Amino acid sequence: MSEKMDRNDVTIIEDDLKGPVDERIERVQIQGGVDRALERKMLWKLDCRILPLLAVMYLFNSIDKSNLGNAKTDGLDTDLDLVGNQYNLLLSLFYIPFVMTAPGMNMLTKKFGAKRVLPTSMIIFGCMAMLSAAVKNFGGLLTTRWFLGMAESGFYPGVIFYLTTFYRRSELASRLSVFYAASVVAGAFTGLIAYGVFQIKSHLRSLTVASGLVAMFLLPRSSATAYFLTSEEKELAYYRMATDSSTVVDAKFDFRKAITVFKTDRLWPVYMCIAFSLMVPQLSVQLFLPQIIGRLGYATVKTNLLTVAPNVVGSIVTVLVALSSDYTGDRALHLASCLAVTCIGFIVLAAIDTAKHIAVGYFCTFLITSGAFITSPLLTTWYNNNTPDENQRAILTPVLVALGNSMGLVSSNIFRAQDAPNYVPASIITACFAGVGVVITLSLGYYMKWDNARRNRAEGTNLKARDVFTADLINGQKDHTESTSWVIDVFYTGQRSRGGVADTSTKEGSREIHVEGLCFGGDPCHRCIRQGQACRFEQDRVSAQASQRRNGSEELGSYAGSSYPTDAAYREPNRAGRSTTLEARMERMEAMMEAFLSALPGMSHIASPRASAEPEEMGRDVADYQGDTSFETPLEAFNANLAPIKLQLGIPTRANRDSTSPISPERARRTTILSPSHPFKESLSSIRVGARNLPFPSPARYAEYIDFFFEDINPCHPGINEAEFRSRSEKLLKNDTVDRSDICFLALNYILFASADLLVDVQPATGKSRLPGWRWFLAANELAGKRKISGRGDICMIQLLMFESVYLMHADKPNAAYNAIGIACRLCFQLGLHQQSCWSADCTEYGAHMRQRLFWTVYFVDRRISLSCGRPYDMHDLDIAVEIPVWISDKDTYPDQPLPTPDVNTSANMYLECMVAFGKFAxxxxxxxxxxxxxxxxxxxxxxxxxxxxxxxxxxxxxxxxxxxxxxxxxxxxxxxxxxxxxxxxxxxxxxxxxxxxxxxxxxxxxxxxxxxxxxxxxxxxxxxxxxxxxxxxxxxxxxxxxxxxxxxxxxxxxxxxxxxxxxxxxxxxxxxxxxxxxxxxxxxxxxxxxxxxxxxxxxxxxxxxxxxxxxxxxxxxxxxxxxxxxxxxxxxxxxxxxxxQQDELPDELLGEYIDSTGDGVMQSVDLGYYNFQPTTNGYSVAWI
Structure with missing residues (x-):
């Protein structure tokens, strides 16, 4: 991410913020979304560099763990004088330290990285394997098996966790199966080379240690830092993980947060039961396949050779089933089917006499290997897909793997010596475990689909798991309100708090919004029209009204060329639904904006407005500035709906009031800090941006603007530090040219000018008047659209969007204000402002204080605007963990100084604390x-x-x-x-x-x-x-x-x-x-x-x-x-x-459905389906005050 914060940086105006999702995501989105060719190339590199190395490592791991079964066929019990159940005790003892130390080992993997922990683990268990060759009795082998179990405990769960940081959820099962197939191949290899290994007195085990040393240098720490990827591929890798794997990529290990998974994830006991059920068959096959095949009556060498084919088939089936699971997006049916196959295989083995039916018995070994090996990758993929928090994955995976492997205590003791050679009781017990696993898996899959369908009906949506942005997921599974959904089809994810993932692609020079499996367009949306498809929103307006809302372009455009909104504009319903994610709303706004712009002649990129009421010289400045190649950068995705719009806004006004008004227009024209009459035209100067000049107030006028802002506006919206702002302003005025890094700060200045002009204007509006400050507003959006995301200035962009929303709200443009504050909320989430733990360690005391102030200001502005519009708010209290700022004055607060002593006489933070309480109540x-x-x-x-x-x-x-x-x-x-x-x-x-x-x-x-x-x-x-x-x-x-x-x-x-x-x-x-x-x-x-x-x-x-x-x-x-x-x-x-x-007039054809059934003048409504709102004869676009 960014470098360490410089205390000399203007923390609130231009800042480096280390959050869960940074500029790398924005750059991928701005560049047209995911480049599929680049993604395929990157995946190929990951597959070739990581999977083979992990497969080799796990191959040695499996050989060291499971070769005891082959050794027994070559006389291990005779060489060590094993008697009774001592062999079973050797197998069982391995799993006791395995279960005890697996969670701790995986937490070390999360804290120090798999690049260090996995090779170290491999070196240790290689040494333990070499020591086992020197043992002379039962006690010595028992000791080496104990420490072997400790060394190997964290390897398999560590690899699983490691792979979740490289691959999307829909890619994980197939990759994990390739890795896991190495253990199956190990079974084939051990059978193939077992005889020779036990005859050759060499140091073959030293290969394990050497492989560990090599892996320590070759394994990358994460996908975003892989040495073999280019910078573009690293950004894409980071984007993939943030959008479809983790809520916070490369999050620091937090043990307290990790263990909350056992409180918030109510399904982990079900996963544990499935793990118990599938691990008994799997471990029975791994440990006792040579003994099972030995029932056929062949000699030792041939028995070991006969284990090769079932293991090879099992490895092939493992990969094929995993590919099918990823492709179809199903986990439950695939897992249950494989368990059923295993169950059938063991039932047949228990029922037949293999000495008489050798072919049938040998065929059953293919059934049990085909069904048993794939179950573990499918289950581990399933619950890892459903745990987007990396800390929680780091603790949940080893616990479930360890508990599952504890079933080795069962498997190693059901194949008793007295039951040889048929082991009928063992086959029956194993089949029962597999059968129970089938029932539990199908039940869980049915519950997930049922709950998903129920929540989709409640929300009026049809979301799939692949549509959900994992950086916007929370695991608040205690909350079962209808307003938040569980997205349960392919994977069982946690609550969606905000964000549905949307991939974009570039086609013929125009950006086309494409969301796999989900459409966020209008009704019908322009993408469906271009593709000749029927839009589901047109077919289901109930879903449309629940999951869509009007975008900013409609609000701005509806007033173009007129002084008053039309009745049609007022009758347009406010489509809103709390279930709609912020990411989805932003994708829809971008799509609708492009459709709107493309419909206007001469606006192939960003054209000047038609019928603009602004002076022509301003239009030329903007056009020339946009042609400045030195600053030509893509529009930001989160600001695309505001930057290109330069349409005339007329002030809604009815017929002039009668002349008996208590306050005359003459009385209204009073002297203020700023001259209310055309404040641009007096003392207007300019400022140089790139090769062009943009209008800017003179120093004297600029001082008046800033004084008014900090006297009137900022105390009620304390998102900017006055002392720091004025210091930065002095530097800006001293230079005649604005540096690239100051563009966002300049845009913030323009929106402050706009707000001041609007509030100082006390003249009665006329039918042809335009909004005061609208010119500054347009200039601010032009500059904001020019700024390239570079990891700096994003805090300033939040401030800009927040004060844009305040300006639009004061200008009576609630729809546009709602959109602007929604984008600001999205940036807060993307930068992690809602979680103080994400940035507190990397901030100065001043930086932390200002982040608190800015976040809570955006919070209550969001609630206030949402309440005024009658729309769902964006910031939910379950997502937030930020302290209230202390009561200090921003007039004496500087970035490079300690925070001043709290001062209740001059601080605005007491008011902010009250507004936070108001926001929570609202x-x-x-x-x-x-x-x-x-x-x-x-x-x-x-x-x-x-x-x-x-x-x-x-x-x-x-x-x-x-x-x-x-x-x-x-x-x-x-x-x-x-x-x-x-x-x-x-x-x-x-x-x-x-x-x-x-x-x-x-x-x-x-x-x-x-x-x-x-x-x-x-x-x-x-x-x-x-x-x-x-x-x-x-x-x-x-x-x-x-x-x-x-x-x-x-x-x-x-x-x-x-x-x-x-x-x-x-x-x-x-x-x-x-x-x-x-x-x-x-x-x-x-x-x-x-x-x-x-x-x-x-x-x-x-x-x-x-x-x-x-x-x-x-x-x-x-x-x-x-x-x-x-x-x-x-x-x-x-x-x-x-x-x-809703605040809408009823359609004419439905007015008759409202009847005065009581005779008391109160209108009663009958059931009209989705027209289930109260009647009104003078509806307007804003539902509440």
Whole structure:
């Protein structure tokens, strides 16, 4: 990976981050995916360099272990004066140290590498084998067998683990079978050369030691560091392991994490039972095949020669069955079939008299070798495929191998001397073990397929194991929520937390998205259309809506050339599903983006936008810059959906408000830190990037931008360190040319300019106005798309994407914001920010602190945007193990200095800690009430009070312990805003819990009183900040969304007679608070896009409630109140479709299916299949506030 971190590096802006998945994966993806020709060449090198050497090593291992059987046929018991069951004791004693030391030996293999441990083990057991030639009695041979068992214990599981770091899951069985066939060939060799070996007094065993010494120099440590691979092949090898073998490639050994496999993997006892069942037949064949063939009555030499053919056939069948298993993607049926063949062979041997049926008896030896030898490679491949964590594999493999080999105690004692020569009891016992193995294996395979089908139905997908990105797997098998799936067909993998593997290939100069076995396109997707196939999404829209969502290009493109979104754009459903992996969503976005771009004329690569509202000189700058060959690099895969889009965005606006607005446009034009009128045109300078000049503010204007950002935006999204940023900015301004390494930092600056321009703009929008700051936004994406992945600056890219999402959210572009923050989350996972153990050892104290800050900022922004969009969030708490940052000020925090003393008066991290708690509560609200799995929950009435009590407890008991206000001195405006933000956001969640019952107008006294009290309290707390409604600040977005939620609840309380539930006396209070909230929302809507959209959404219900209040005196009796309420009152409320992630108008042909069955004005829905969401007559593209 990267070199050791330099403390002088700007850790947060440009950084080397050592994580589980690094730039090598990105480079493979950017270059068009896996080069199949290069992959075949690399596999050929691995097969030729590793497998033969391992096969030779295991050949000697097997000869040293199993030659005792051949020695017995040549008079071993006579030479050593063995009596009774001493021979069986020699065989049994070997497995006691084998079982005891195997786990420890394999942990050494993981810690120090197979390159060192395997050859060392081989040298030791070679020496023990040579010493066995010098023994003179039973005791001496018993001692050498004990130490031989210890030396050989870690060899076989170590080789298995070693191979899992070189080959994909679908390649492992065939490669392991080639290696394992060496032991079978060893059986043939021992039989062929046994007679000669025991007659020649030479040092043949010294070959084992010599082979170990040679292997120590020839074996590579890992595929990514193999000396015989080129740099491209090493990157490809790393990519293959990260995408289809391990969650973290070359992870450091962690014993505590390793042993968790016995807690998280509930199936390891089943694997153990299968291992017990198959190892008895296998070890019986390995140890006693000469004795079994000896039943035929031949002499010693011929008996040993007759063992050759069954072993050769067994080795051939081993390889063929493994190839079939990898090709078909099946483990269970192949394993069960082989066990069945072995079982039949031993049954026949027990049933016949081999002296009379020699041919049949000899044929049975072919059956038992054909079935017994392949079972071990299949089983070890199966559970290694299902354990993506390398640490857990390092402990699980030796434990299961050792426990399986403990069955040698059974095999070595069932072939008793008194049962010779037919060994009928031994054959019956062995057949029983094989039969039990068949039953257990088939049962496990059936369970896996059943559970996979169940979870696929719950998720609306049809994923296969090969579609899952192993770098995005977790083993949280305790969690059986419907929102996460077990992918169980070829292999039994753990929970998929994020990421479905997608391979890409280049075809005729255009990148074609191809996912083997899975399609992530639209409905129908463009790839299926090109291939002339029917898309499964078109055939199953339920799956499409559960597993797809709109991409950023649709959101941006839907406003091109118009000042207001069309009804069709609003009616487009929000396809979302928590089951969809982030990797899958990104592949779909890239595919849809390319289809979108290819449909535009003149956009063969990245064309300038049509009907662009930007000045022409900017377009020329961008075009010239893109033609600069010195910086021409591929677009980054994770940013491809944002970089090429340069379409006009109009601000959604309805008819102009009447002239009686409480705040006039003239009053709104006030002086701010930055001039609100066309901030580009004044003091605009330029900066040189490569051979071209790009627009850039003058130093004075730049200082204003940065001051505003750190005064207003960063305290609420503390993902950037101020002291370090300003230091880096000074260096940037001193140079007239931007270095390649500074491109990402320059792009981050541009997005900060865009955010500042949007927030300082306080002018009322017109129909032809464009988003303030959009020009900077485009420039940021141009630069981000130019940056080549080099292992540096990826932290800066996360910051860039996060603040892009904040800008788009403030600009009322929630779909695009959702996509941007989703990509940022994906990068966090790829860089390992979600696991502090991945990077804490390689970070300075400052670097660790800033990673914590950045990760948790992305976390709560993801939850907040997801909540605003009504879509599943990307960061799941089960994946996260990161500490909360300490309370220090970023004004005094520098990379090359120790962290300052915590300062609650100036730090923004107390607010961040509160927002982390908000994010966790928001995630739990989604999971328990609004996710696809929660939609089937019938205990919602019990869940709501529990969630509300948790939030209330936090507000009453935890929040007072977090000093949001300074201890010394008066609070600043930022402190007061943060306190209001925390309190009102938490209470907004409490209202959201009960929104369903409130908008149904079927609430009771307690629910109505509680929600009314919370809503009025929100309005009163925001009333303190009413002057900020017309000021330049990010607080306006929070005011707009929270006011919308409070107004909605107050509207429900003013839309029905309250006397029946005992709240009539509160009606004047509700009305006053409602009017105050509407007034503040109107003030915000004049000059803030997000507030304008909320006001438009609330327009119908506000008009109706205002009409009711005007016609009915609040002080008069309520007798005629119901006369003023429309019959379809509940259908006027916006944001009603929170159950199914939809906010949509029903198709016209289905409107008749909604009937007023009760006569009380409440619309009841019948079962309409997948149109199972609540009706609304004014649906918009955002489901919630």
């Amino acid at each position: 995630g739990e609200v989604w999971d328990r009430l609004f996710s696809a799995g929660a939609a089937k929950n019938t205990n919602i009435d019990e869940i709501v009070p529990i969630l509300d009590a948790k939030i209330k407890h936090w507000l009453d008991n935890v929040l007072p312990t977090i000093p949001l206000l300074p201890v010394n001195g008066p609070p600043s405006r930022t402190h007061l805003r943060q306190q209001t933000l925390v309190y009102t956001r938490m209470n907004h969640l409490r209202l959201l819990l009960r929104r369903r019952i409130m908008i149904s107008l079927a609430y009771d006294h307690n629910t109505g009183a509680l929600c009314g009290s919370i809503a009025m309290d929100i309005v009163s707390k925001l009333k303190v900040h009413e002057p900020e409604a017309i000021e330049s600040s990010s607080f306006r977005f929070h005011m707009a969304t929270t006011l919308g939620g409070a107004i909605l609840i107050l509207a429900t309380l003013l839309s029905r007679p309250l006397s029946s539930i005992g709240l009539r006396e509160n009606q004047p209070l509700y009305a006053e608070s409602f009017q105050e909230g509407v007034k503040m929302l109107h003030d915000l809507a004049i000059n803030f896009p997000a507030a304008r959209r909320v006001a438009n959404d609330m327009e119908d219900i506000v008009k109706v409630v205002t009409s009711i209040l005007n016609q009915q005196s609040l002080s008069s009796p309520e007798n005629g109140f119901s006369n003023y309420i429309p019959a379809n009152m509940d259908s006027l409320f916006p944001y009603t479709a929170i159950d199914f992630m």
